[in-house]
Amino acid sequence: xxxxxxxxxxxxxxxxxxxxxxxxIYNQMFASAVAYEGNRKVAMKAVDIINxxxxxxxxxxxxxxxxxxxxxxxxxxxxxxxxxxxxYSLMRLRTSSNDSQLVEYPPDSGLFYNNISANFGHGVLxxxxxxxxxxxAAKMLGINGTYGFRIDIVPTLDVNVSQVLGFGHxxxxxxxxxxGLPLSGATLNYHLFHxxxxxxxxxxxxxxxxxxxxxxxxxxVDIHFSNVTDDDPSYSFTVYVSLxxxxxxxxxxxxxxxxxxxxxxxLIQDFDDGKIIIAHNWDGVTPAVTYNATFFVLTSDFQxxxxxxxxxxxxxxxxxxxxxxxxxxxxxxxxxxxxxxxEDDMGNVILPWGVGTLGVSISFGGDPxxxxxxxxxxxxxxxxxxxxxxxxxxxxxxx
Amino acid sequence: MRTVxxxxxxxxxxxxxxxxxxxxxxxxxxxxFGTNLRELSQSTLETLDGKGILTExxxxxxxxxxxxxxxxxxxxxxxxxxxxxxxxxxxxxxxxRVINYHLSKSISDAGFGVDSEAAxxxxxxxxxxxxxxxxxxxxxxxxxxxxxxxxxNDANGWWITGYxxxxxxTDLYDLLSSYFTTTVLLNTTDxxxxxxxxxxxxEGTIQNAVVMNPFGEAVPIPYNYTQYGPQHDxxxxxxxxxxxxxxxxxxxxxxxxxxxxxQQYNWTxxxxxxxxxxxxxxxxxxxxxxxxxxxxxxxxxxxxxxxxNAFLHGLDDQEYDQWLWDDPHNRWVxxxxxxxxxxxxxxxxxxxxxxxxxxxxYPSPYQTASRxxxxxxxxxxxxxxxxxxxxxxxxxxxxxxxAATYRHAGGATEGGALTAIGLTRIPDIRxxxxxxxxxxxxxVYKSEFGASCTSRLVTLQLGQQGGT
Numbered sequence: 001x002x003x004x005x006x007x008x009x010x011x012x013x014x015x016x017x018x019x020x021x022x023x024x025i026y027n028q029m030f031a032s033a034v035a036y037e038g039n040r041k042v043a044m045k046a047v048d049i050i051n052x053x054x055x056x057x058x059x060x061x062x063x064x065x066x067x068x069x070x071x072x073x074x075x076x077x078x079x080x081x082x083x084x085x086x087x088y089s090l091m092r093l094r095t096s097s098n099d100s101q102l103v104e105y106p107p108d109s110g111l112f113y114n115n116i117s118a119n120f121g122h123g124v125l126x127x128x129x130x131x132x133x134x135x136x137a138a139k140m141l142g143i144n145g146t147y148g149f150r151i152d153i154v155p156t157l158d159v160n161v162s163q164v165l166g167f168g169h170x171x172x173x174x175x176x177x178x179x180g181l182p183l184s185g186a187t188l189n190y191h192l193f194h195x196x197x198x199x200x201x202x203x204x205x206x207x208x209x210x211x212x213x214x215x216x217x218x219x220x221v222d223i224h225f226s227n228v229t230d231d232d233p234s235y236s237f238t239v240y241v242s243l244x245x246x247x248x249x250x251x252x253x254x255x256x257x258x259x260x261x262x263x264x265x266x267l268i269q270d271f272d273d274g275k276i277i278i279a280h281n282w283d284g285v286t287p288a289v290t291y292n293a294t295f296f297v298l299t300s301d302f303q304x305x306x307x308x309x310x311x312x313x314x315x316x317x318x319x320x321x322x323x324x325x326x327x328x329x330x331x332x333x334x335x336x337x338x339x340x341x342x343e344d345d346m347g348n349v350i351l352p353w354g355v356g357t358l359g360v361s362i363s364f365g366g367d368p369x370x371x372x373x374x375x376x377x378x379x380x381x382x383x384x385x386x387x388x389x390x391x392x393x394x395x396x397x398x399x
Numbered sequence: 400m401r402t403v404x405x406x407x408x409x410x411x412x413x414x415x416x417x418x419x420x421x422x423x424x425x426x427x428x429x430x431x432f433g434t435n436l437r438e439l440s441q442s443t444l445e446t447l448d449g450k451g452i453l454t455e456x457x458x459x460x461x462x463x464x465x466x467x468x469x470x471x472x473x474x475x476x477x478x479x480x481x482x483x484x485x486x487x488x489x490x491x492x493x494x495x496r497v498i499n500y501h502l503s504k505s506i507s508d509a510g511f512g513v514d515s516e517a518a519x520x521x522x523x524x525x526x527x528x529x530x531x532x533x534x535x536x537x538x539x540x541x542x543x544x545x546x547x548x549x550x551x552n553d554a555n556g557w558w559i560t561g562y563x564x565x566x567x568x569t570d571l572y573d574l575l576s577s578y579f580t581t582t583v584l585l586n587t588t589d590x591x592x593x594x595x596x597x598x599x600x601x602e603g604t605i606q607n608a609v610v611m612n613p614f615g616e617a618v619p620i621p622y623n624y625t626q627y628g629p630q631h632d633x634x635x636x637x638x639x640x641x642x643x644x645x646x647x648x649x650x651x652x653x654x655x656x657x658x659x660x661x662q663q664y665n666w667t668x669x670x671x672x673x674x675x676x677x678x679x680x681x682x683x684x685x686x687x688x689x690x691x692x693x694x695x696x697x698x699x700x701x702x703x704x705x706x707x708n709a710f711l712h713g714l715d716d717q718e719y720d721q722w723l724w725d726d727p728h729n730r731w732v733x734x735x736x737x738x739x740x741x742x743x744x745x746x747x748x749x750x751x752x753x754x755x756x757x758x759x760x761y762p763s764p765y766q767t768a769s770r771x772x773x774x775x776x777x778x779x780x781x782x783x784x785x786x787x788x789x790x791x792x793x794x795x796x797x798x799x800x801x802a803a804t805y806r807h808a809g810g811a812t813e814g815g816a817l818t819a820i821g822l823t824r825i826p827d828i829r830x831x832x833x834x835x836x837x838x839x840x841x842x843v844y845k846s847e848f849g850a851s852c853t854s855r856l857v858t859l860q861l862g863q864q865g866g867t
Contacts, residue, residue, distance in 0.1 A: 007402055010402055011402045011404065011405035012405075014402070014405050014406075014409065015405045015408060015409070018405075018408070018409040018412055018413075019412070022412050022413070022415075022416050025416060026416070026419070029419070029420070029423060032425065033423065033425065036425050047435055047438070051438075054442070065765075080449075082445045082446075082449075083441075083442040083445045083446055084446075084449065156475065156476045157475060177475075178471075178472075178474065178475020178476060179474060179475055179476070179477065179478060179479050180479060181474065181475070183471060183475050184471070185467070185468060185471060243468050243471055243472055243475075244447070244452060244456070244465070244468035244469045244470075244471055244472030244473075245446070245447035245448065245449065245450065245452035245453055245469070245472050246447070246472040246475055246476050272744065273743065273744070300450075307825070308560065328767075329744070330763055330765050376434065377434055377435060377438075378434050378439055378478065379438065379439060379442040380439070380442040380443045380445075380446040380447075380476055381442065381446060382446050382449045385449065385450060387446060387476060389476075
């Protein structure tokens with residue numbers, strides 16, 4: 001009898017041990033499968049979002065070219081189709097994630113502008129009221145409260161421009177890299193916007209452009225401007241690099257005025273008509289400045305075509321803090337504004353009309369920090385013929 | 400005995416577990432969470448071909464340096480952990496209608512690991528030729544309309560910033576001459592006078608002709624029609640030789656004559672941009688210090704809005720009797736002043752979109768109109784609005800048309816038309832060309848001549864390095 005009891009006890013113990021072992025393994029398998037399924041859903045959502053962003057123009061299709069309210073999200077260029085993004089729609093994205101990143105102009109006026117900044121004070125300042133924010137975009141995508149996303153749009157090619165000293169005249173080095181490696185053999189279309197003060201009778205600084213085409217056999221090339229000295233007070237330089245269907249943009253600016261505190265700020269007033277406010281920075285310290293604004297249309301072969309605009313010159317100060325002008329709303333290009341202080345300090349600032357013209361990067365959406373799984377998707381796109389990469393990061397908000 | 404039974408149970412449990420594990424295989428993490436390589440590949444092919452460079456390259460000889468550029472472009476645009484293989488296949492059809500693919504060229508940067516994804520693009524050779532044979536305007540009706548383009552070297556233009564009337568005339572000739580049996584460039588204002596006088600020495604048929612004025616808001620005037628010429632009564636009218644401004648609206652008489660001739664000879668008068676007939680220009684005759692438009696362009700005299708008003712009166716066979724005393728300015732003026740309006744951005748009509756595709760002429764479907772004409776002129780001058788390029792737009796309770804052809808079809812006499820493109824500068828002459836083609840609607844006969852091996856299939860295979 002005792003033997004049978006022991007036999008039962010041993011058998012039950014072994015059975016319980018075996019059950020616990022198999023249950024543990026099954027549990028692990030189920031947990032992996034559930035996690036896998038959840039992550040798979042996130043990954044599929046990332047594909048959905050990037051496809052909607054890249055190959056759907058949104059509703060209305062031309063929402064980037066107007067101040068109209070948006071009914072459906074999408075960034076495709078409706079005229080180009082395919083994997084081409086609208087240079088205008090991108091300007092209407094509210095990229096600032098919090099109010100402290102917005103620009104208020106005039107100060108204490110309650111009028112805020114979204115800042116898509118390139119550098120050196122160049123960038124796109126769009127009225128916040130006309131910009132699409134992250135929450136509204138998430139609602140249009142049908143994922144508000146369920147998934148978070150972030151769209152990063154960056155140029156494919158990394159084009160660095162730096163000044164080379166010691167020649168007596170202006171020499172700029174253009175260094176082109178793609179995926180971390182130098183890109184040799186590219187063709188460079190470059191433009192120098194040289195700010196000149198012609199004579200004392202003409203108070204408006206003059207923009208003189210020097211353009212040219214240069215080969216780049218080794219990935220890094222020096223471009224010489226023999227008629228510009230290397231200590232000239234103010235100029236900007238843009239270069240468009242092309243090879244085998246890939247195109248990139250680089251730029252460089254030099255001012256006698258501290259680049260962080262530009263005296264002139266171009267603000268977008270109205271997308272429909274291309275109305276731009278050319279504003280004094282209104283900090284109460286900066287002196288009155290004269291300016292000269294020129295709009296250059298960027299052609300498909302990366303040449304610049306100058307277009308006449310209203311109020312192209314003027315004096316801005318405490319009494320007349322801003323002027324307005326109108327640029328061709330449906331032509332991408334660069335609004336170059338040079339300015340001059342009474343002390344003969346000079347500066348220039350560029351508003352890229354269409355983000356591709358100056359190779360501006362854009363990040364739009366939430367912050368994925370802190371989420372356990374983030375799926376990413378990558379696509380190649382073009383923005384007014386400049387090569388960009390779009391990366392969409394997606395995560396589940398339900399944990 | 401119980402222990403043996405339990406062991407059986409354990410064996411069954413483990414067996415079930417092993418079988419479950421065998422069936423419940425999760426795909427590798429790369430497939431589940433990795434970048435969708437197929438769509439990355441598709442987007443890469445499409446963007447590389449954005450300006451046709453990929454298509455151009457794949458039809459080049461395999462030793463051509465363009466292949467090296469393509470390889471560099473691929474390496475530069477793909478992430479460092481992605482390897483690629485780009486293959487190009489010739490497509491040919493054998494006698495049994497079987498389609499064959501032959502590998503023509505392949506480039507890659509490394510071997511593939513576990514798995515890969517691919518996308519493809521069908522490229523058509525740039526050597527494939529498409530031809531378009533247009534029907535001649537007036538061929539069907541027997542009118543065989545002649546196109547006269549004003550190319551007067553003794554006139555200046557206005558509102559054509561960046562161009563000259565002569566350069567635009569050449570471009571118009573290139574764009575339109577294939578649609579007309581005869582196209583004649585009127586190289587001087589003397590040639591224009593021959594046209595106005597219905598001279599037989601001029602090539603082409605003057606009746607039912609199209610007259611294009613590429614000088615923008617200015618119109619060339621022959622010497623004989625100026626105040627100094629023998630036919631000044633047809634080009635110059637001074638209502639009162641008193642103290643008022645000598646030049647004001649005086650050349651509206653010339654515009655009136657143009658309107659009369661347009662109706663008489665059933666012309667279609669085309670104004671390519673801006674306010675029609677706002678200035679008259681003759682650089683040989685108008686040489687005085689005040690003979691300029693106020694913006695630095697000499698050799699012309701302003702007519703102002705009176706030019707179009709007078710033209711429309713002439714077109715409608717009305718009297719040249721619209722002189723009014725302008726009390727505030729203490730002068731005589733012709734007509735009711737400006738009728739055109741600035742209406743801002745306008746967009747193509749559906750008809751314009753269709754015809755833009757049909758004729759392969761693609762001006763921007765959105766333009767800015769600063770000299771749009773009101774719909775009311777249709778009733779005032781017995782006009783019918785044909786071939787509108789842009790949708791009507793309302794301003795101050797009036798509908799305005801930015802570009803259309805107004806056919807004179809009523810009143811005492813019929814005949815003649817005015818094509819007015821009331822857009823702002825810089826002129827896009829493709830809009831004028833489209834307007835004219837929309838009005839006359841000549842057919843185009845398209846055909847394709849392809850050679851063998853005109854299509855190639857490009858595949859881009861991508862794989863990720865590292866991981867499972």
